Amino acid sequence: MNRTIFCFLVMSSWAFLSQAQRVDRQIGELIEAYARLGKFNGSILVAAHGKTVYQKGYGYQDIRKKTLNNAATVYQIASVTKTFTATLVLKLVELNRLSLADKVARFYPHFPKGDSVTIEQLLSHTSGIPNPESEVNPKTEVGSDEDRFLAAFKDRTFDFSPGTDWKYSNSGYILLGYIIERVTGMSYYDAVRTYLFTPLRMNHSGFDFKGLASPDKATGYWEYPESDTVQAATLINFEGPRAAGAIYSTIGDLYKWHQGLQAGKIVGLPLLDQAYQPVKSSYGYGWIIDSVAGAKVVWHSGDIWGFKSELARVPADDICIIILNNIEEVDLHSITRKILSILYHQPYQLPARNRIQLSPSNLQEYVGEYELRPGEWIKVTVEQNRLKSTTNRKQELYAQKKDFFLVDDGKEHLGVTFNRNDSGQVTNLSFTLGTRTVVCPKKE
Template sequence: MNFKKLMTTLLSIGFVLPVFSQSKLASKVDSLVGAYTNIQEFNGSVLVAVKGKILLAKGYGYSDQASKTLNTDSTIFSIASVTKTFTSAMILKLVEEKKLSLDDKIIRFYPGYQYGSRISIANLLNHTSGINDRNIEEKREKYDRTVLTREQLLLAELNGTELSSEPGITFNYSNRGYYLLGNIISKLTNMTYEQAIRKYIFTPYMLKNTGFDFGSLRKNDKAKGYWAETGKNYSKETPIMDSAGTYSAGAIYSNVFDLYKWHEILQNCNFISKESLERAYKPYTKTYGYGWIIDSLQGKRRVSHSGAVWGFRSNFSRIPDEDVAVILLSNYEVPGLDMIAKGIISILYGQPYYLPIKKKAIHLEPIKLVKYVGTYEILESHLVLEVKLESGKLVVYPKNGNSSVPLPESENRFFGETEESLELIFGKKSNKDIITIIMGETKREAIKRN
């Protein structure tokens, strides 16, 4: 092979060969995932593929703790909100078939919905409908679920709650918006949502380990889900959620191989056109498109979606411009799968990445902690953090987020109880108290308010 042909070949297979062989890349990825497994921050299956070649497909930890059954590359998990990538693709397929327009108002399908004339299909897809799930959850006890159908209940919930913002303006993640999309798919195809997804996607593309009703699935490869009562002790088995509850926003189960098939189906424009995919991959507000989160890693456009349901977590990351797929499915309620996905992508591009090492917490008396109590703000994002002292421990309360208990590694350095890559370093800068917040390779500063 002459030099010109050799360079053409190397460039055509991408960024990996100039620095590492594929076997070395796979070894690095395996070591990274293994490190997270060793500190109880991953337990599940991983698949990594580049330009049509699978670099790594492997299971880590137990799929069933009681029987000591190990996770494999074929283990089946609930994928939760990764379901939205299927729902959005089905909607775009119906648009291509001229059965629907993204500009259609949902009053076409829900004439009894008071805000139906203001919300479009596009608003539902990109979570700008103004539907506020949190407000609806606060009032859910007022509805008699024993006499209402799922659709009747949804409409009652929606009509009983005002919009939180004008449609098309503000991002507000809404599962109920995707429930509406599932119902619209059902109305346009004259079959249930589940039947439509099977007919259009699962069956013709032979996704044999993908389906609905995870609770009734009878396969030896099915994982059991686990949660931790405290810290990272993921030993409590969770009951399987009824798929009717998560529906078109989160009811699908799958394994890493079938999700890789789904990546290839989209990559090759087999199900919907490149034009439709580009619509889906365009961020409309913040970083959300039509069923996909869009951001940039290593200077490349990443499209991804994560998922969380009781006992399971998922992360489906793709770099479509370079045919890269990173799939993580876990049967532990671990919080940091996206951190692992970012680390894997950094490995693929020969960039620095965070490799976790088991940390050890020390004991600090409350008198040494009280000086850190206060209100802090990350100025660039306007995120406000309340740091409190409760039962002799610091507790951090982000505004509109879940609280966390950082564990002391030294007198001023703390790490996350369930996610050790999160570090908080208390100090001073320009005579102001600050917290330096480190998440892997990312660093932010929060300044204490006076």
Template sequence: MKIYLPCPRYYIVITTILICIHTGAMAQTSSPAVGSCNTRLAGQLEQLMAAYAANGLFNGSVMITRQGTLLLKKGYGFSNLAKKEPNTASTKYALYSITKPMTATLILLLAEQGQLRLNDRLSRFYPGFPAGDSITIYHLLTHTSGLYAYNNDNSMPTQSEDAMIEFLSQHSLEFVPGSQWRYCNTGYYLLGFIIERLTGLSYAEALQTYLFTPLQMQQSSLDFRSLSATRKAQGYHFMFLDSAQQASTYPYEELRSAGGVWSTAGDLYKFHEAMQRFRIITDTSTSKAYTPYKNKYGLGWFIDSIMGCQVVSHSGGAAGFRTLLVRVPEKDICIILLANAENMDLEPIKEQLLRVLFAQPYEIPHNIHLPIRQLNAIAGTYQLDAAHTLYITRIHQQLTGQVSGQQPVLLLAGNDGKFTVPGMKGYLEFIANGQGKYDSVRFFRKGRVYAGTKITPKWGISGTATPNDWNGPDIMLLPDPNEPKRWRVLAVNLKNGLIKFRFNNDWTRNLGKNKNNAALIENGQDISVSAGTYNIILDLTNPGNPCWKMTPVIP
């Protein structure tokens, strides 16, 4: 059973030394006053990023420019934690959905060449396709087509164009094209196929011909999984300082023109420059791309503003990586954030960087170190309501919080006893009872207060081999009286099928098999079992190496 969890929001920062960045590779300012301003900005930007990295809140590469002047270009943390290989400014990352602005740019270029029109119907390319007369290229570009979304459950076949079209033909539209907005990779898959039909090139060849080669983007291509090169980042499901879990990136067939590009910060800057100087498409086509249709989305770009200036951006996020390309065309500002861990929330970082660049007040979040005994006392499981549980875990000298269905986020400890998650605009208060034990929590957010009580949860077994299938209730395990971190169940009857270990009847925390060895890992693979009666032990005495044992009970 696959578990897909959304990306969290968090950051923690401490103050660090100001470092001014200069380079001869970018345009230099001639005015001493402007030069002094850039030096100040470079120091402030470096202060922020170095602090995020020092607390495990950013692990990746960053590049920031203004009017062609380089303000910051640097790598932070590790591209491969096990090998202690550092991220650099030249590290290669899977971009995922930053691919979409590139796909949209190619479509607009083909429109300029007269090979298509944005109001062309899908039926032009796929005659007989159901509802093909009601879906336009424009709908595909703006996520308003109503097509079945690949994001639904990943059941759509992606191995070939024919297989995808056959699958889509059997699914009715989810809404009338143009009437609603729903982020949809499917539309961008089809745009890639349309590019191939019109150019006679594969999507990869078209990108190389029309984008990468003219812009000298020599460190960009497709199919990150098969890339064998130096400075390639390893992706992680999560990374908390020296604690991490590796992720396996998706095969190219599941990404294509919706998310298949890999690149570097430097190459993405070349893309920014080309868009800024209208070197790929005209200013007229660019204006169309930057015009929002629904949900602040244009043609391959999210559209926002800051202090009256338009901000165009696109993020990327899937297995192992979080990426963000932010541009302010009017000010010629470019921010590139590439992270190789899914728990890196780049939005709060972006917001603070923009505030620096626009000379607005900005925050450097701080965290105080509490005694380990206090952190251990707070850690535990708190029931917020019937559907939501809050899991608090200590990692080193900090706590992480994880709400049901979400990934863990770092909590900032304040002098006032409050724990915050900046970007969430709320805080947590843990309350001790008369005996000094923390037994409840209050969660303040958007003027509301949510209360939770600490509970004593249990590990259990879920799966097709159990009487209740995947959705429980689980077969419960009990702690060993002599070793509370060793859980067991005796003489349990199982069918032929699959199992996983699940905490608190909740898929938020689950253990499955590591495909590389016999150990267990978070969100691991299903465990195959044969029908029979078993004694089962889940051993968590070594948190870094959970394991299990199944012993048949012989009658």
């Protein structure tokens, strides 16, 4: 080998090693800060350019048994399942067994608006199919799961005409699961195992988490488990969320998922690139689309009783962030954005926290809806003595002093002020974006 080339390669490897060590320290400091605040209890893996730069478990897998989370811990991943369902649909498209333009009526001639709703619309949440008002109970209702699911839409009104708007629809993905069954002739679960899990050797992933007997199985908690008296969350049967959120997995298996997608092992890269293009509201086919430092980020989060999950990828730079938690009260996307800032050498802040603790009666004064813009509202609620704001996602408001809070959006701490009238009643909230102050009146 040419001496100059050899020296360059050695220097490059040293530079990457040095950078990886620095990134490892920064990520560790970040996650440990969240863990100390009770905002992280789970497992994390961060990889870049084919190398794992950070991997660690935090907190209790099961506080009563005093087992700790680690790389082998098994978690429910909830709606990260949608990345699998969408990819399986694309695999069937690649095999010419399905088309993105196919109508639901091809499979279900009597489904409402079935001659208007396409596979692509189901993938991108633009079908207008509403979520059922209540869950069906397979033990008390007659017919198959599929029959009961379809019957729930018989008298329901669509949220909008197919293709004209966007609204997140678990029902749309459950319907995709049933369509997969019709196309493949096997159950959705067997189809995922056959086309996705088995080729990628994802041996620690499955569906029936409630029935899973494994020493690595995490117990889900509503809040950070500080003592063995903390209440465990009720487990939801996998036949409820189905193709919208039934999968359980580990950080190791999800990294295999990333690697398989990167290499085009399951679906060809041109079709995957199509999945990474936003259709509406920054959503593609099973992926939310964002960017960092000019590079495209594709990600999805998951939330089911007792568990939160997030998978974020930068395909162009072979970056993968996997965060799995067995507590409900966490904002994983803020953590993801900060890790991306670390990887791309951008500024970030350690997590915001409550400087003071307000009484339940004080917190109730802020509860209500605040108009962000015509027809769009910020909903402020109190959950487990914590103030939360909900727009397109739910975030905690951290009290710094009476009437002044911080929202941690993953890039910066946004100050939010609740303003009162002369009688002391909260009338609006305000925050500053750049040089502009935004005032949001409270609904009376």
